[in-house]
Amino acid sequence: MAKNGKASSNGKAAHWVGKKLKRKExxxxxxxxxHYTDDFKMAGMLYCVLVRSPHAHAEIKAIRTDAARALPGVVAVFTGEDTSAVGGIPCAMQMPDLKVPRHPVLATGRVRYLGEPVAAIVAEDIYTASDAAELVEVDYEPLPVVIDMEKALSSDTPYVHDQFNSNQAFTHTLKNGDIEAAFKKADCIASQRMLNQRLAPIAMEPRAVIAEYLPGENRLTVWSSTQIPHLLKTQISVMVGLPETAVRVIAPEVGGGFGSKLNVYAEEGIVPWLAMKLGRLVKWNETRRENFLATIHGRDTINDVELALKKDGTILGMRARILADLGAYHQLLTPLIPQLTALMHAGCYRIPAIQIDIVGVFTNKMSTDAYRGAGRPEACYNVERIMDIGARELGMDPVEFRLKNFPQPKEFPYTTITGLTYDSAKYQESLKKALKLAGYDALRKRQKAGWKSGKYYGIGVSTYVEICAIxxxxxxxxxxxxxxxxxxxxxxxxxxxxxxxxxxxxxxxxxxxxxxxxxxxxxxxxxxxxxxxxxxxxxxxxxxxxxxxxxxxxxxxxxxxxxxxxxxxxxxxxxxxxxxxxxxxxxxxxxxxxxxxxxxxxxxxxxxxxxxxxxxxxxxxxxxxxEPSNFTFPFGTHIASVEVDAETGEVKIEKYVGVDDCGNVINPLIVDGQIHGGIAQGLGQAMWEEVIYNEDGQLITGSLMDYVIPKAHFFPEFTLDRTVTPSPVNPMGVKGVGEAGTIASTPCMVNAVCDALAPLGVRHIDMPLKPERVWKAIAAEQSGGMDPLPPELSSAAKRGTSAKAGKSSTRRRP
Amino acid sequence: MKKNVTISVNGIDQRASVEPRLLLVHFLREVAGLTGTHIGCETSLCGACTVLLDGRAVKSCTVLAVQADGRKVTTVEGLADGDKLHPIQEGFWEEHGLQCGFCTPGMIMCSHDLLEHHPSPSDSEIREGINGNLCRCTGYQHIVAAVRNASRKMSKRATARAGAR
The missing domain is CATH 3.30.365.10 (Aldehyde oxidase/xanthine dehydrogenase, molybdopterin binding domain)
Incomplete structure (x- = not known):
């Protein structure tokens, strides 16, 4: 295959690349x-169940395990005191001011998030192990809980980790260009505070770990549902104190990950340790409840974003202050994720000056870490929302505004203000193709006609770029x-x-x-x-x-x-x-x-x-x-068409179009599948999904009943097309596609709904766009009443003019 | 306080003495040794454990093994006829109706129930029909195509069979 992937290096036409081959898997x-990990059943295998903290923050005063140990079938019960020699759960990040607390596999002294493991039961079968877990008595003395990440930074807050005298885990600033001058000379500053809510990855296969230790051979074999078997092998050897050559990790069939299995978890230290300690095979399966409590979460940032603009729509600069809720401890990449967010704030735009300030915050919650997109969806959301808000404030069509600020194809490789070098792109071609596929002009016409009959149609456009091939x-x-x-x-x-x-x-x-x-x-x-x-x-x-x-x-x-x-x-x-x-x-x-x-x-x-x-x-x-010489930067355009019922706040997704460019395509069937899945997860965030802890740190959305994973009938059929711009970074010209849909679709959907409700004065609604939240946003714009504007909207309430007259008017900054 | 049960699983009687609280899904996986039926949530919300109980789709994580005593269970392992895949399995393969594959056995069994009762569902009927089963990978679009594909195949074969009579 040559650089463009169209022909093989022997001169013959490529035969298999580009074909919709049915999967060998x-x-x-x-x-x-x-065989997924849970499908292995070996002779003599024991079952492990973990006792987890029912408090978000508490002192452990005493743990009584006698009753659990006495239950027939129970082999052993261990607590944090027993596992103190097991190495801590690793964090791979190093930063100048990063505070890294020790992260034990079983809590000792204090628990810092709901679901933190405090004891491990091992029994002959899973039912007995679960029964025994109920018999472990733990005396807790509850401590004040840190939940709100903004309050966590105030001076009168309790600390998640007392030794740091602060809940600030790190700061990170990315600054380039003359940002002060950009904002000084701006004709218009669009600014918006946006919440990027906490999400649960929810791979359909919960995590599972099996460990076997053969002392004669000094061989520890660990089966784990992981995305990173080799890195895990290294880390397990450190945690249990075996030479790395004695450890073998097997990732059998793995039932989805989405970043949640790109990690090293407590159970991946505990279970191997148990197998070594007991000389028996030990299996642990995560329940879905545990998956909500103790598998990493994603996102959870508060973003104050500002865009400095000239009257003609030219972008002068962008500023953002981002608070990132890291949870109680760092998992493998926790502090990295917000940094990826900072890096991608240039989006696919020419931005001459930028400043992104990030503060990572400890709270009494499960750690956040890489969830599909991992920092890039957050960046894309900030960028694509503020572009729409900026365009609206200037009275420009969001498409026209974007086209004005894209770099031209001949400028690639293009160096962004954030210091990245985008490999190749044709943003204009992608946008135009998507507009045609969606029937953009007709959608706009219908939207205007709808205003006369009290129908609120919205069109959301999101032009994204992502950083891939990491x-x-x-x-x-x-x-x-x-x-x-x-x-x-x-x-x-x-x-x-x-x-x-x-x-x-x-x-x-x-x-x-x-x-x-x-x-x-x-x-x-x-x-x-x-x-x-x-x-x-x-x-x-x-x-x-x-x-x-x-x-x-x-x-x-x-x-x-x-x-x-x-x-x-x-x-x-x-x-x-x-x-x-x-x-x-x-x-x-x-x-x-x-x-x-x-x-x-x-x-x-x-x-x-x-x-x-x-x-x-x-x-x-x-x-x-x-060793790749650079990242790759896939890109594309997504367009959503929605109808919002202004009386109920219900959003109907009528049409969803995606034009994606992931470079050369090896198997179109698989690429389409990746994009479909990505869109579904992104729309899940935009519309339904949200991890909610209450003020006591209890998880309100701890089951699939309370946390809404989108179902088949939530979606229309997605319409996909692609452009092909090969990457020069690798000889196959491929870029990556796994996260594209998740990155593009979230702002696309919110742009669509805010576009629909602009005539009613709605400027921004935070995700997820549940009917209640949409309805409240509409109601808040009505003068003291709950009824939306009458259908016979005055011309002043239409897009553009309303922006000048309403609360989202152009503001000068000193 | 164990109870003797006999459950016909894919046409083979499985006899065991079980605790009354043993879930059918654990019976299938641990006693019958059929691990194609997966456990995704233990609360009947995800559908990964869907099997047929006397021909109807049930979530085997919320059925007790003792409730299935004397009844017929079909799991995903029982669908293919030797080397010949069931049309629903073919549909999932041809249309790329799966990625990680974890929800797939449940999704296939649920689709089986759907197509038994609605041989030619529309796309929206398929989407409604599988709404008790979660998939996190595919965004469902290729699953809908897979069920549509299977529906076509099964109708064609049914017509061919009727013609042959």
Whole structure:
């Protein structure tokens, strides 16, 4: 495959790349014969249940475990005192002023969030273990709770961690350009405070861990539902104090992650420790309730965003102050996420000056960390909302406003004010394609007509850019490269060992497609192995839309090494120069095509090694560790059309259009699936999802009854199209697609609803846009009453003019 | 206080002495050894554990094994006919109706119930029909396509069978 992915490097047209190949993963999944961690049942296996704190903040005065221990079938009960030698839960981030509290696997002395584990029960079966957990008595002395992240920074607040004398975990400022001058010379400053609510990732497979320790071999094997088996292996070895060579981590079938399994959790320290301590296999399964309590949450920021504008719509500068609720402890990447938010505040716009100030705050809640998009949806939301608000204040159409501020395609690679270098993009083409697909002009006409009959139609546009293929190692906390080992077996069948351990992304299929094209063989002959640290060379994992762009590229480059080796051997056997060898359709041919050797024969001769060139290394295996030179920056345009019932606040999503550009596409079916899923999660945030802790730190949304995961009938059919702008960062020209939908759709939806309600004076509504909240926003704009404006809206209430007359009028800043 | 139960699972009688509180899903996974039926929430909200009990879809995390005594259960493992996939399984494969696959067995069993009772559902009827089953990966669009695909196949085969008679 050449740079644009249209042709293979041997000159033949690509055969498999670009095809909607059915997934190789699926037969085992649709028959229910695959194995997720919970599906393994081994002889002698014990079951672990954790006792968790019912308080958000309390002193542990005493723990009585006698009754639990006495229950027949209970093997052992341990508390934080027993596990004090187990290493703390790691945080991979280092920052100058970052406060890092010790994060024990079982709490000692004090609990700091609801659901923090305080004791571990091990029993012969799960029912007995659960019964025993009920028998553990813990005396707690409740402490004042820190819930509100703004109050947490005041002087008279209790502290989550007394030793820091503050709840401020870190500060981070990104500043470039003359921001003061930009705001001084602005004709108009659009400003808005926006909440990005706390979310729960809710992978359908809850987390699960099994551990087995064989003292004779000094071998600890841990099965875990994780996105990062190798990083986890390293961390487990540190936590339990074994040499890393004694630890094997297996990520079997993993039932979704969305960032929540890009982590190292308490249970991944406790369960291996229990297996070592007891000399028995131990399994722990997370319940959904525990998943809400003690698997990381996402988002949870308060954003004060300002945009300095010239009258003609030119952006002069952007400022944002962001408070990020980190929860009680840092998980693996907790402090990183808000920094990604800061980085992406340039969006897809030409912004000459910027200042982003972030404060990370400790509260008595579960940690926040990477959830699909991980900092970028927050940035995109701020940017795309403030663009709409700015356009409205100037009386400009949001599309016209965006087009005015996009960099031109010829300016790429484009260096942003935040210091990133965007690889390639055609924002204008994407926007225009989406407008056409959505029927934008007709939607605007209908909107105006609707005002006369009391119908509130809204059109939301979001033009996004995301940072993917994470990433160059210099910019990542734990290595941003990925490994790929391609082994052509003596029979000509191919094994790929990829470090990018997937959890639903279909890498077994896409990676097989790209290798099949390179070697001129069938994807069915390529077996992709992942998720076993004993089999696969060290790798980083699947997250940050990096699987194909980094992991796929590693596989691609390892394949290139083998192709060179095969050409050397083929040239030797056929009596020509290696440069004259072409590979394709199961054969290696000399120039002219008269002499050739089958793929299988050639490979076998590399293993039999009886007739090889001098110095030729037998076998047919190559490994490549790919270090990307830059991130990739997929982009696109999403448009939503909605109708809002002004009497009930109910929002109906009528149409949803996405035009995405993820560079070259290996499997269109899988790419579309990724975008659909992303949109669904983004709309979930915009419309329904919200993790709510009450003032006592109790989780109000602790089940799937209270926390709304979107269902099938919540959505219209999404209409997708794409543009293709290859990335120059990797030889396949691919960018990444896993998070695009989540990043684009949230502001798109809120823009649509605010657009619908603009005639009623509504400027902004915080997510999720539940009917009650929408209705209240409308009611608040009515003069003391609850009824929305009568349908015969005066012309002054229409878009643009209302912006000048109403409360969202243009304001000068000193 | 254990109770003897006999549950026909995919046509095979599974006999066991069980605690009355044992959930059907645990019976299927731990006693019958069929782990295709997944546990996603334990509160009948996610649908990952959906199986057929005497032909109707139930969430096996809120059915007791003793309630299924003497009855017939079909799990996802019981759908294919040897190597021949069930049309619903084919539909999910062809339309990319799954990503991580965890909700898939429940989604397939729920679709089975839907298509048994509404052989040719509209898209919105499919969306309503599967609304007791959560999927976090696909945004449901390809699942709807999968059920539509299966519906077409099953109707065609039913017509062919009727023609052959």
């Amino acid at each position: 699926d037969p085992r999944l649709i028959q229910g014969i695959s 990433g160059p190692s210099a910019a990542t906390p734990a290595g941003g490269w990925e490994s790929g080992t391609v082994r052509i077996e003596p029979t000509g069948k191919v094994t790929l060992l990829t470090g990018a351990s997937p959890h639903g992304q279909g890498e077994e299929t896409t990676f097989a497609q790209l290798i099949a094209d390179e070697l001129g063989i069938d994807p069915g002959d390529v077996n992709v192995i992942h998720g076993d640290t004993l089999a696969v060379p060290y790798g980083i994992g699947t997250f940050g839309s990096r699987g194909t762009a980094v992991g796929g590229t590693a596989a691609y480059l390892a394949t290139q090494k083998l192709k060179a080796k095969m050409a050397t051997l083929a040239a030797h056997l056929l009596g020509c120069k290696p440069a004259d060898i072409t590979i394709g359709r199961g054969r290696l041919s000399a120039k002219g095509g008269k002499k050739s050797i089958s793929f299988g024969e050639l490979v076998m001769s590399a293993y039999t090694a009886r007739n090889i060139p001098a110095g030729f290394e037998p076998g047919m295996e190559a490994t490549h560790f790919f």
